[in-house]
Amino acid sequence: MIETYYIGAYWGARKEDAEECARRLATVVQLLQPVDPLFASWFKSAKSLKESLKRPLELDLPVLIKYVQSKVMRDDRRQPMEALGFSIWLWNGRQAGNDAWLRMGCGGYSEWVGNNCILEAPDEGPGSERVLTTSFQVQALRxxxxxxxxxxxxxxSRAHREMIEPKYPEVWPGWVTYLSRRLGRVPPLPAPVRIEPVEDQGTLVILTPERFTAANPEHVALADRVRELLERAGLLQRKPPPAK
Structure with missing residues (x-):
């Protein structure tokens, strides 16, 4: 069975309006473009992929704000629920024969909702040899x-997440982990782990220079050790949203 991967960013309640979310959306799209040709363009979600191709994402701010506003969460009567924020799905139009998806829940400030941005890049096909590298994972999460x-x-790796989730239900660091500076300072970690700053916002913790896999006992043992050290430093107190 092919081991599949995902890249996600998670944060708690944070009230942001459509303009703030649109600016962040434009930023993530622009930052992903140089990472890989897979991210050269994006299309808005629609009832079918064929229809989605007719709806390219425009980064003109007034247009983008209007689009984000249209994605406000609604109740069963289609009434806006602003406290739950906005829900946005994008597709890359199958660039070079490969699908990639970017989904975001942003602007939510209810205690019952978590905000997130999830990137799904191909695990198979002509682009997967680039995706399944530490360099790609680091750049995309950054x-x-x-x-x-x-x-x-x-x-x-989803297999690794499923392996450790029963033991550590709150937070599960992986191949590359990002920790905001708000959570605290990252302690010294054992080789071959390395850390990289993300501007003045936080730190990336990179477990292995090669592809991380749950099938490798040494990788799993290293991940467990790093998690223990991060937990001891008080950095793993945030509770993630339910896994997709």
Whole structure:
């Protein structure tokens, strides 16, 4: 079975209006573009992929604000629920034969909602050899962290997440983990782990220079050790939203 991966950024209640979310959306799209040709363009979600191709994402701010506003969460009567924020899905139009998805929940300030930005890049196909590299994972997570200023984020294997979630239900660091400076200072970590700053916002913790996999016992043991050290430093107190 192919081991699949995802990249996510997560933060708690933060009231932001359509303009603030639109600016962050434009930023993440612009930061992802140089990471890989997969992110050269994006299309708005529609009832079908064919219809989605007719709806390219425009980064003109007034147009983008109007689009974000149209994605406000609504109740069963279609009435806006502003406290739950905005829900946005984008598709890359199958660039170079590969699908990528970017979904965002932003602007939510209810205690019952978590905000997030999730990037799904291809695990198979001609683009996967680039996606499944530490360089790609680091650059993509850096883009999400810079744009959204989350509490934490992770680029990880779903198999690894499922492996550790029963033991550590609150937070599960992975191949690359982002921790906001708001959470505290990252302690010294064992080799081959390295850390990189993300401007003045936070830190990336990069477990392995090669592809991380849950099938490798050494990778899993290293991830457990790093998680223990981060938890001991008080950095893993945020509770993530339910896994998708």
């Amino acid at each position: 883009a999400l962290a810079t744009a959204w200023d989350p509490d934490w984020g992770v680029a990880n």
